[in-house]
Amino acid sequence: xxxxxxxxxxxxxxxxxxxxxxxxxxxxxxxxxxxxxxxxxxxxxxxxxxxxxxxxxxxxxxxxxxxxxxxxxxxxxxxxxxxxxxxxxxxxxxxxxxxxxxxxxxxxxxxxxxxxxxxxxxxxxxxxxxxxxxxxxxxxxxxxxxxxxxxxxxxxxxxxxxxxxxxxxxxxxxxxxxxxxxxxxxxxxxxxxxxxxxxxxxxxxxxxxxxxxxxxxxxxxxxxxxxxxxxxxxxxxxxxxxxxxxxxxxxxxxxxxxxxxxxxxxxxxxxxxxxxxxxxxxxxxxxxxxxxxxxxxxxxxxxxxxxxxxxxxxxxxxxxxxxxxxxxxxxxxxxxxxxxxxxxxxxxxxxxxxxxx
Amino acid sequence: xxxxxxxxxxxxxxxxxxxxxxxxxxxxxxxxxxxxxxxxxxxxxxxxxxxxxxxxxxxxxxxxxxxxxxxxxxxxxxxxxxxxxxxxxxxxxxxxxxxxxxxxxxxxxxxxxxxxxxxxxxxxxxxxxxxxxxxxxxxxxxxxxxxxxxxxxxxxxxxxxxxxxxxxxxxxxxxxxxxxxxxxxxxxxxxxxxxxxxxxxxxxxxxxxxxxxxxxxxxxxxxxxxxxx
Numbered sequence: 001x002x003x004x005x006x007x008x009x010x011x012x013x014x015x016x017x018x019x020x021x022x023x024x025x026x027x028x029x030x031x032x033x034x035x036x037x038x039x040x041x042x043x044x045x046x047x048x049x050x051x052x053x054x055x056x057x058x059x060x061x062x063x064x065x066x067x068x069x070x071x072x073x074x075x076x077x078x079x080x081x082x083x084x085x086x087x088x089x090x091x092x093x094x095x096x097x098x099x100x101x102x103x104x105x106x107x108x109x110x111x112x113x114x115x116x117x118x119x120x121x122x123x124x125x126x127x128x129x130x131x132x133x134x135x136x137x138x139x140x141x142x143x144x145x146x147x148x149x150x151x152x153x154x155x156x157x158x159x160x161x162x163x164x165x166x167x168x169x170x171x172x173x174x175x176x177x178x179x180x181x182x183x184x185x186x187x188x189x190x191x192x193x194x195x196x197x198x199x200x201x202x203x204x205x206x207x208x209x210x211x212x213x214x215x216x217x218x219x220x221x222x223x224x225x226x227x228x229x230x231x232x233x234x235x236x237x238x239x240x241x242x243x244x245x246x247x248x249x250x251x252x253x254x255x256x257x258x259x260x261x262x263x264x265x266x267x268x269x270x271x272x273x274x275x276x277x278x279x280x281x282x283x284x285x286x287x288x289x290x291x292x293x294x295x296x297x298x299x300x301x302x303x304x305x306x307x308x309x310x311x312x313x314x315x316x317x318x319x320x321x322x323x324x325x326x327x328x329x330x331x332x333x334x335x336x337x338x339x340x341x342x343x344x345x346x347x348x349x350x351x352x353x354x355x356x357x
Numbered sequence: 358x359x360x361x362x363x364x365x366x367x368x369x370x371x372x373x374x375x376x377x378x379x380x381x382x383x384x385x386x387x388x389x390x391x392x393x394x395x396x397x398x399x400x401x402x403x404x405x406x407x408x409x410x411x412x413x414x415x416x417x418x419x420x421x422x423x424x425x426x427x428x429x430x431x432x433x434x435x436x437x438x439x440x441x442x443x444x445x446x447x448x449x450x451x452x453x454x455x456x457x458x459x460x461x462x463x464x465x466x467x468x469x470x471x472x473x474x475x476x477x478x479x480x481x482x483x484x485x486x487x488x489x490x491x492x493x494x495x496x497x498x499x500x501x502x503x504x505x506x507x508x509x510x511x512x513x514x515x516x517x518x519x520x521x522x523x524x525x526x527x528x529x530x531x532x533x534x535x536x537x538x539x540x541x542x543x544x545x546x547x548x549x550x551x552x553x554x555x556x557x558x559x560x561x562x563x564x565x566x567x568x569x570x571x572x573x574x575x576x577x578x579x580x581x582x583x584x585x586x
Binding site (some may be wrong): 034036037039042043045046049050053054056057060061064075078079082083085086089090093094096097098099103104106107110111113114115117118121122125126129130147148149152153154155160163164165166168169171172173201204205208209 | 392393396397400401403404407408411412414415418419420422423424425437441444445448449451452454455456458459462463499503504505506507508509510511512513514515516517518562565566569572573576577579580581584585586
């Protein structure tokens, strides 16, 4: 017998449900049973999730292994594989733990709509940032220049000249120099202390880099045996000339302007730690201090002439945005300042009482 | 919500458990509709949560495209082993929440409580591991976001950006872990009054949905932060 929708006046007529959508065939309120997941299913889903988790970690490590051996597996595949496994896991959680499989489809629709929205966010933002250079080339450059912390001021009032990464290294060297000076009973670190401190920090940088790099051994300019994984970076560094290399600017991937013709090795050394001697981009020596890249005006066309000129006219010469060109100008004069003046200031303030005197 | 006074309804001299006397709010046609609406509302809320994390994922993607070297170095600083342990902890907790919902549906009051307690313990473990093995050591080494950065051994000038993404993503996620654990503790406390049972478990279900969302977000954060390099 099929159910007939009740008419007003019938005893079964419900004004809250005039068409009888929520009645069963007998005309009673339909309390359809909620789905109760079987515990075997839930345990199975958990096991599958744990399996996929361990699997994705192993896959990532296998990829590292292959990439370290120059197997042609790209980062793109790295991302695609890891995200596919994550999506499978997310599907399992949604379908079975969150009951979407046996639930009102409206809930699934909400989830899918949200994910589509995420796609829209990603797509339009990527379209924007990826195509800025197509309108005005300098816009891409400005976008890339941000994010190094340059031009900001720390809580303790110290300015950040150049990228904060280089500044942090400089400060660590200064602190270490003060420590060394204190251990010798000196109040102020002399040039030898600064030299030793710099050596110390750079040794640790190579160790840290070797420890943290997932796959490829970092190709140092002095590294002539990249296949030998058993040698400590340290030893290779020493074998390749070690501190003398730093002192004489040899480890800088052949920057001609590292030499000032200055005999004072302390100076040269203080200069040297501005440079990352491998693939990284160190903007350390290229900009005047205290000028934020983020707030820098860019030339606009069709406005009052000169209104938005950058503080220094030569800044936008190289739209390619590469650093070799930057290094060429403004390098020497800033280096000399940073190496000399900063350590003396820092020790005067911070490190008076720390030593054995 | 109108409920029948339990003391007025006697069951062989004992008051009925509160889930048996639960009546839907007067403006609902039936308990079914009330439950569905509550769940749909929870899903709408989860949608906003996903959009919150969408901002972080989009930021991650774009910054990674701009500064791949910094992000490669960055994931190198993290231990995949710690991430793996935390993922396993969260997956187990997600399972126990699903089991807790099942227990409420089947009126297994003791196992409902046990499952929720396991979940909350997992949440505490996740947060402790995160704090003790990740946040505290990394922060004290100077691996910090933005202007706070003071780690001397970074090799890419954009590494503070990576730490910004890392701390924002994981800290907002950790906040959700805390909130989710709080919700589950609330459910746990109320479960002693026998409030949850086959006819009334919307609260367990929705707290569980929230917890699964925490798990879902971590399922994506884990490979993005720890594995891709």
